[in-house]
Amino acid sequence: MTTTGTAAAPRAGRPRPALAQVVPWLVTLGRLVLGAVFVAAGASKVTDLANSVRSVRAYRLLPEWAAPAVGAGLPFFEIALGVLLIVGLGVRVGAVVGAALLVIFIAGIAAAAARGLRIDCGCFGNGGDLRAGQQTQYLGELARDAGLLVVAALVAWRPRGRVSIDNWIHGEGTA
Amino acid sequence: MTAKTGKSGPQRARAVAAAKLAQQKAAERRRKSLIAGGIAVVVLIAATVIGVAIYNSQKPVQVAIPRGGDSTGVTLGKSGAKAHLDLYVDYQCPHCKEFEDQAGAQITKWIADGTARVTYHPIAILDNASTTQYSTRASAASACAADAGKFAEFTTALFAQQPAEGSAGISDAGLTTIGKSVGAGDTFAQCVKAGKYRSWTTKLTDLASQKGITSTPTVLVNGKQLDQPTLANLTAAVQKA
Incomplete structure (x- = not known):
């Protein structure tokens, strides 16, 4: 089956063959990167939930009843989300949720910066107020989250990459 | 089609x-x-x-309370004092050591002459700055020292020997030795070993965080927070009190 002459299949709106080969792997790579970051972020907080709750309070955004739920729930949520993305189960949902989470993080950090708070984002543990002499890292933190947001958007746009449980569920083999 | x-x-x-x-x-x-x-x-x-x-x-359910303290800290000094100081410190925090070096002697004097009543809140927010949760262990040990009536002396000694950030901190055995050196006895050693007041530390750290106190040292004089915790600012605030 060569694609010579008149028999060329219609492929309007489909990626060209070369791209069609690459995109699924890019999506898989994006899934793995995003998943690994979320697992790492969650794991760094999960060992000290009290600290995680204090980090949330340091943003001074949430009422007291909500801070423990977010501070204690988020690390586990992040780990679960990361694992889902890595194994490729419900990838579109995972990517959309991940993107939403990143938007919330970006808003939270931007709000802290705008109000002149001097805090560590607590993204990978160690949150709360900075000690005197420590510099805030808001720009770097925002840039990192924005980069991850782009990756999450790619995965949400074309969730069907290679090597995922979703593929297996759809009876296409895991590859 | x-x-x-x-x-x-x-x-x-x-x-x-x-x-x-x-x-x-x-x-x-x-x-x-x-x-x-x-x-x-x-x-x-x-x-x-x-x-x-x-x-x-x-979350700690039942918290053991040290002598002279409550669930937020340990209070020293006479109850009629005109100034009430709240000191939020972490034994691992370098700026708390600086503050103690600067103001410790003056605070001791105020406590002795009845000018000030002082509540120490030894919160543990820098557990990540040591490999052994030194902040929590030191705070819990300070409550053991309070039981022995040696809280102030123990605190001074701990800041004098503050371990570097990122190190393993001072071991429980080391804390016991320091306690003995300021006159706390065998009960103190057992208290440290058993970690009797660890949940007290967790509780008071959480309570401080709920109050919006997230950095150390934080110093309040009659409920009003000092912008910069220096001896000069503290003295001025106490004189005005």
Whole structure:
């Protein structure tokens, strides 16, 4: 089956063959990167939930009843989300949720910066107020989250990459 | 592009069948995607609920209270004093050591002459700055020292020997030695070893955090926070009190 002459299949709106080969792997790579970051972020907080709750309070955004739920729930949520993305189960949902989470993080950090708070984002543990002499890292933190947001958007746009449980569920083999 | 008019019967039937099959396949795909997405949502919700449950189970229920203290800290000095100082410190915090070096002697004097009553809140927010949760262990040990009536002396000694950030801190045995050097006895050693006041430290750290105190040292004079915790600012505030 060569694609010579008149028999060329219609492929309007489909990626060209070369791209069609690459995109699924890019999506898989994006899934793995995003998943690994979320697992790492969650794991760094999960060992000290009290600290995680204090980090949330340091943003001074949430009422007291909500801070423990977010501070204690988020690390586990992040780990679960990361694992889902890595194994490729419900990838579109995972990517959309991940993107939403990143938007919330970006808003939270931007709000802290705008109000002149001097805090560590607590993204990978160690949150709360900075000690005197420590510099805030808001720009770097925002840039990192924005980069991850782009990756999450790619995965949400074309969730069907290679090597995922979703593929297996759809009876296409895991590859 | 299916089921165009003007085609012969069998052709049309085939086209209709193909369209139906495609439709069924699409529905099947949607159903499977929904299942995968549904599982993902359930997993995320379950993980969050588990996290909150674990946090709640870790919260200290009954907290042992050291002598001269309550669930927020340890108070020193006469009750009629005109100035009440609240000192939020972490034994691992370098600026707390600086503050103690600067103001410690003056505070001791104020306590002795009845000018000030001082509540120390030895919070543990820098557990990550040592490999052994030194902040928590030191704070819990300070409560043991309070039981022995040696809180102030122990605090001074701890700041004098503050371990570097990122180190293993001072071991429980080391804390016991320091306690003995300021006159705390065998009960103190057992108290440190048993970690009797660890939950007290957790509790008072959480209470401070709820009050919005997230950095150390934080110094309040009669409820008013000093902008910069220096001896000059502190003296001025105490004189005005």
